[in-house]
Amino acid sequence: MTKTLIQNTAHFDSKLSYLREVIAYRLKDSYTNDVPVFPRFDEIISDDSLFSEFARVKQLSQDEIITLLLAIVPHLMPNFFTSIISDFLPNGGELPEFGGVKGKNHRGIIPTGETVQFILGGNDIQKRIALTEMFHEDHLFKQEGVLYLDSIPMGEPRMSGRLILDEEYIALFSTGSILKPTMSKDFPAERIETQLEWTDLVLQSKTLQQIKEIESWLNFNEMVLNDWDMKSRIKPGYRILFSGPPGTGKTLTATLLGKYTGSDVYRVDLSMIVSKYIGETEKNLSKLFDKAKNKSWILFFDEADAIFGKRTNVRDAHDKYANQEVSYLLQRIEAHPGLVILATNFKNNIDTAFTRRFQSIIEFENPSYKERLELWKNNLPNKVPLANEVSLEDVSKKYALTGANIMNVIQYVCLKTAASQHAEILLETILEGVKKEYLKEGKMITI
Known part of the structure; x- marks a missing residue:
């Protein structure tokens, strides 16, 4: 074990x-018939462990x-x-209490929860009832996603639910490291990162200026709400719509925002959220937002119109519940205190009732000649020269x-140049x- 781990455990x-x-x-x-004395508590959190620091x-x-x-x-x-019970x-036996x-x-x-009530409250009814407050919605345990009671079968006492400590806090208290959640049916999102820098993101100046506004929210939101006492006037959270064709930098922008503000970015897998079973979609979304509620995460919904699309006229029960899912999303995203980014290839597919709730709608347009030329120049390898016949200006003008x-x-x-063992990159x-990219998208091309 490392020295840090030994110190923490x-x-x-x-x-x-x-x-x-x-x-x-x-x-x-x-x-x-004994009359025991409750153990002294004084020094139980006086050490420098992360558990004790958290408690203090x-x-x-x-x-x-x-x-x-x-x-x-x-x-x-x-x-x-x-x-302990043995x-x-x-001689054996049970202690149902x-x-x-x-x-x-x-x-x-x-x-x-019943274990907590028994150990801390014994047979004192008032104390047992008071202990249930630790599992209320407004308690720190629930508010910060630390601890909760597992769901129980209908009709059984709520306090019979298992005591669940969040995995991140288990890792933090026991190993001193923060455990990043991984994609699962209970957490339908994956953490995404990038090795690129802001200078690698080539966008039109208008788009870049709007992105800077998001960066300002990430950096200064806490100061505005708390130091400037604006909590009662400004809604929590920030909601953004990224709209534009595929490949125009929407995902890269989200990851760069996270990278430069120290926020983890989680791309939500809509296929794991949307369910054909009534009520399951809301349940899946609830798990996601509950987990993200007290984290400085960026939630990124790619191809968001798959679930955030326009509500339909109610023709049958399926339409009714599909509209309920959208309404539920409106409520959860409006109440979420963090940054939520929705990305769509077609802005007109998003429900207008939802777009009104965005702080900003940012258009990612196809790159112009100027941006295409910059992308070619920035990303071709420096260590391999271009052949004399290659004019990046001509390529940028001719092929949109x-x-x-361009990265493809x-x-x-x-790869072709390396495999052919050519000393330079050929126009051919x-x-x-370029032809492969055009054909892949079903476009005609003249070389």
């Missing part, structure tokens, strides 16, 4: 020892800290709870390619690549 020995004492106190108090910064109460420990224990010591009941459930793979006890098209041609040219090779 060493504190768990004392914390879990303390938690064991707390559970032992509750068992003795509830099932024996967020000013967590004793009950909240113990609840966090209960939630993380199964990820550190699977037999923690079973060993020691207390050496303790709560907890078994997992499909996990062989130990997974604590539930997008930035993505350049890749083809590099460039034109072959």
